Amino acid sequence: MVKNIVVLGGNSHPELVERICASLGLSPCNRILTKFSGGETRCEVQDSVRGKDVYIIQTGAGKVNDVLMDLLIMISALKTGSARRVTAVLPLFPYSRQPDVPYKKAGAPMSRVGPDSSVPPTPGPGIARSAGLDNGTDMSGLMSKASLGEGVNGSPVKKSAPNGINGSLSRPGTSGPGSPLTRTFTTHNYENPGLVSTFQAKPGYKQWVAQAGTLVADLLTCAGADHIITLDLHDSQYQGFFDVPVDNLYAKGLLQRYITLNIPNYKDAVIVSPDAGGAKRASAIADALGLSFSLIHKERRPTKITDRQSASMILVGDVSDRVCILIDDLIDTGNTIVRAAKLLKKEGATQVYALVTHGVLSGDAPDRIRNSCIDKLVTTNSVPQDENRAQLGQKLDVLDISQVIAEAIRRSHHGESLSALFAYN
Amino acid sequence: MSSGMANEIKLLSGSSHPELSQKVANRLGIEIARTTSLNYSNQETSVTIGESVRDEDVYILQSTAPGDVNDGLMELLIMIHACKTASARRITAVIPCYPYARQDKKDKSRAPISARLIANMLQTAGANHIITMDLHASQIQGFFNVPCDNLYAEPSVLRWIRENMNVEDCVIVSPDAGGAKRATSIADRLNASFALIHKERPRPNVVGRMVLIGEVRDKVAILVDDMSDTCGTLAKAAALLQANQAREIIAIATHGILSGNAIDTVNNSCLSQLVVTNTVPLGDKLERCPKMKVIDVSGTLAEAIRRTHNGESVSYLFTHVPDWD
Numbered sequence: 001m002v003k004n005i006v007v008l009g010g011n012s013h014p015e016l017v018e019r020i021c022a023s024l025g026l027s028p029c030n031r032i033l034t035k036f037s038g039g040e041t042r043c044e045v046q047d048s049v050r051g052k053d054v055y056i057i058q059t060g061a062g063k064v065n066d067v068l069m070d071l072l073i074m075i076s077a078l079k080t081g082s083a084r085r086v087t088a089v090l091p092l093f094p095y096s097r098q099p100d101v102p103y104k105k106a107g108a109p110m111s112r113v114g115p116d117s118s119v120p121p122t123p124g125p126g127i128a129r130s131a132g133l134d135n136g137t138d139m140s141g142l143m144s145k146a147s148l149g150e151g152v153n154g155s156p157v158k159k160s161a162p163n164g165i166n167g168s169l170s171r172p173g174t175s176g177p178g179s180p181l182t183r184t185f186t187t188h189n190y191e192n193p194g195l196v197s198t199f200q201a202k203p204g205y206k207q208w209v210a211q212a213g214t215l216v217a218d219l220l221t222c223a224g225a226d227h228i229i230t231l232d233l234h235d236s237q238y239q240g241f242f243d244v245p246v247d248n249l250y251a252k253g254l255l256q257r258y259i260t261l262n263i264p265n266y267k268d269a270v271i272v273s274p275d276a277g278g279a280k281r282a283s284a285i286a287d288a289l290g291l292s293f294s295l296i297h298k299e300r301r302p303t304k305i306t307d308r309q310s311a312s313m314i315l316v317g318d319v320s321d322r323v324c325i326l327i328d329d330l331i332d333t334g335n336t337i338v339r340a341a342k343l344l345k346k347e348g349a350t351q352v353y354a355l356v357t358h359g360v361l362s363g364d365a366p367d368r369i370r371n372s373c374i375d376k377l378v379t380t381n382s383v384p385q386d387e388n389r390a391q392l393g394q395k396l397d398v399l400d401i402s403q404v405i406a407e408a409i410r411r412s413h414h415g416e417s418l419s420a421l422f423a424y425n
Numbered sequence: 426m427s428s429g430m431a432n433e434i435k436l437l438s439g440s441s442h443p444e445l446s447q448k449v450a451n452r453l454g455i456e457i458a459r460t461t462s463l464n465y466s467n468q469e470t471s472v473t474i475g476e477s478v479r480d481e482d483v484y485i486l487q488s489t490a491p492g493d494v495n496d497g498l499m500e501l502l503i504m505i506h507a508c509k510t511a512s513a514r515r516i517t518a519v520i521p522c523y524p525y526a527r528q529d530k531k532d533k534s535r536a537p538i539s540a541r542l543i544a545n546m547l548q549t550a551g552a553n554h555i556i557t558m559d560l561h562a563s564q565i566q567g568f569f570n571v572p573c574d575n576l577y578a579e580p581s582v583l584r585w586i587r588e589n590m591n592v593e594d595c596v597i598v599s600p601d602a603g604g605a606k607r608a609t610s611i612a613d614r615l616n617a618s619f620a621l622i623h624k625e626r627p628r629p630n631v632v633g634r635m636v637l638i639g640e641v642r643d644k645v646a647i648l649v650d651d652m653s654d655t656c657g658t659l660a661k662a663a664a665l666l667q668a669n670q671a672r673e674i675i676a677i678a679t680h681g682i683l684s685g686n687a688i689d690t691v692n693n694s695c696l697s698q699l700v701v702t703n704t705v706p707l708g709d710k711l712e713r714c715p716k717m718k719v720i721d722v723s724g725t726l727a728e729a730i731r732r733t734h735n736g737e738s739v740s741y742l743f744t745h746v747p748d749w750d
Contacts, residue, residue, distance in 0.1 A: 036654075038492075038494065038684040039490075039492040040495075044533070046535075065468070065498070072542060073537045076537045080535070094469065199459070202459055202475060210472040210507030211507075211510075212470070215503060333466055362468070363466035
């Protein structure tokens with residue numbers, strides 16, 4: 001039982017709030033957190049917080065903008081309610097992954113059209129092992145790269161050039177680059193993402209996507225947060241956006257324990273990072289467990305003129321006849337990790353585990369995972385996993401992160417060092 | 426207006442009310458800047474900027490679409506922030522209907538003053554100037570450390586009443602004590618009589634007992650308010666006015682948020698007309714509610730933008746409807 005501490009839960013993950021409170025031996029603060037009929041957030045904190053050390057638990061899942069606004073309003077309410085210190089606990093930090101290219105509401109388009117990655121290619125004699133996964137063989141990957149290319153190639157002259165890839169598939173949502181539409185408009189049309197791909201920048205101007213990272217950090221401090229606790233930030237540098245202390249916890253310990261306890265013969269397994277950005281995270285686990293490490297590299301250099309917008313994946317390292325453990329911080333649409341798993345199987349991996357801290361699985365990601373060559377997806381409950389569990393069944397293992405967060409809250413409240421939580425070994 | 430010159434008006438439109446943005450742009454004779462926004466599959470908002478705003482005078486128009494208030498707000502903040510990082514000379518947020526305006530005081534323990542939070546957030550994102558219309562409480566202007574111009578729909582409303590009603594027949598009625606000032610101002614300008622309804626409000630979005638103060642018998646009662654949300658108040662006020670033998674009852678509200686069952690409530694009420702402005706997108710509500718009339722305020726917003734850009738006074742707009750036509 002911890003005294004003088006108040007834990008206030010948002011709407012995003014009630015189960016996690018319950019678990020954290022149970023672990024701390026207290027009951028969550030009574031509050032009303034709903035919406036007025038006009039859509040504005042209504043927040044009333046019903047227990048006194050005067051002079052208390054308050055922790056608000058809200059994760060960036062579901063309707064992220066509502067979640068964020070709820071959090072900001074709660075922080076502000078606590079501050080005006082004379083709380084001594086307000087700590088925002090954000091297991092999944094909203095807007096932390098800042099993609100620099102627009103992508104579609106339903107995840108990557110074309111995921112169910114064309115040859116799916118559901119059938120792992122059988123490696124055999126005569127097939128060049130180190131060929132990598134060429135984009136031309138994977139329609140879903142290709143289409144997502146094609147739409148990705150729009151952002152990369154800002155010049156409308158290039159975009160209006162006839163593109164055989166898009167033409168042959170002729171899907172309204174992705175037929176944009178070839179479309180001659182040049183009208184000026186602003187759209188927010190979720191139902192018709194085709195409008196978005198007809199969006200064109202002014203000639204001579206390279207369009208860019210606004211990065212909300214610093215903004216979200218500034219908003220939290222502006223609302224009055226004194227301290228931020230989060231888990232496996234996509235970019236560690238994000239901590240520098242804040243003027244208040246940020247404690248970035250790691251799920252690494254949990255993932256390592258899972259590997260040692262649940263993967264048979266894990267000593268022979270290979271830790272694989274699905275992209276260069278996550279290499280550090282993955283190699284840290286490989287080092288801690290003494291496992292070998294390999295990396296998937298996204299080759300973005302054009303090989304042919306029609307391949308301009310596509311990228312192929314190349315595996316660095318040897319995985320043949322071994323169990324592969326893919327490590328990443330976040331799985332959202334699941335494209336990267338599914339393609340990585342496919343490449344690993346192609347390169348002769350016997351089994352592919354994917355260990356990911358945040359299992360967002362938005363859009364049709366659960367379908368994509370179910371049909372992929374990933375044998376087991378392991379994630380933490382930093383975002384609600386009930387729906388994913390219902391859809392993926394045995395293919396999904398969920399680790400409980402509440403202990404780590406509860407311990408961080410306890411230590412932070414008592415003014416003890418948190419570094420024991422950072423270094424698990 | 427020539428393009429390519431620095432420090433022009435750049436009008437960016439949020440996604441909540443493109444029609445209003447287009448009307449304002451037409452009035453100003455400019456094109457809406459090329460931006461687009463969409464939600465990622467994880468429901469984060471993404472804003473793409475398709476033209477340079479460097480050293481320009483940027484105006485970002487975003488209203489509050491009922492239901493998606495938080496989405497619209499985040500989009501606006503991201504757009505402001507994007508323009509700031511893209512070296513805009515000045516960023517003005519044009520917010521016809523200020524969100525969270527009703528949460529403007531700590532009316533009970535630990536209640537959030539969300540209107541102030543929004544003001545702080547807009548400034549944190551990088552807004553240098555705010556243009557809004559008919560703030561629920563004009564004190565909200567004091568939440569800002571940057572200039573905040575609160576425009577009035579009153580001139581447009583007055584013009585509508587003069588053009589559509591027989592002023593001698595009218596009584597201006599305020600549905601609550603808070604709106605008395607707004608209603609008396611209109612009554613004075615029209616030289617019409619005035620009545621007030623006193624109400625008790627036990628919980629938000631719920632209406633309690635009502636008492637009419639003033640005389641409405643055989644008159645056309647015009648209920649005046651700054652916003653009509655669920656319309657529960659308006660319907661009850663209208664019933665009360667009818668019980669007091671008003672000949673006809675119409676309601677005029679600046680912000681037609683009309684959430685929940687508002688349209689049914691209005692259709693089943695004894696209101697003969699509901700007049701709102703187009704500060705808030707109405708969607709299909711016009712078709713669903715034959716009683717509804719719309720006053721266009723894009724002229725006032727456009728003129729405020731033009732005057733702000735040119736460094737002219739906007740106070741003329743507090744009493745006059747700009748003559749664009």
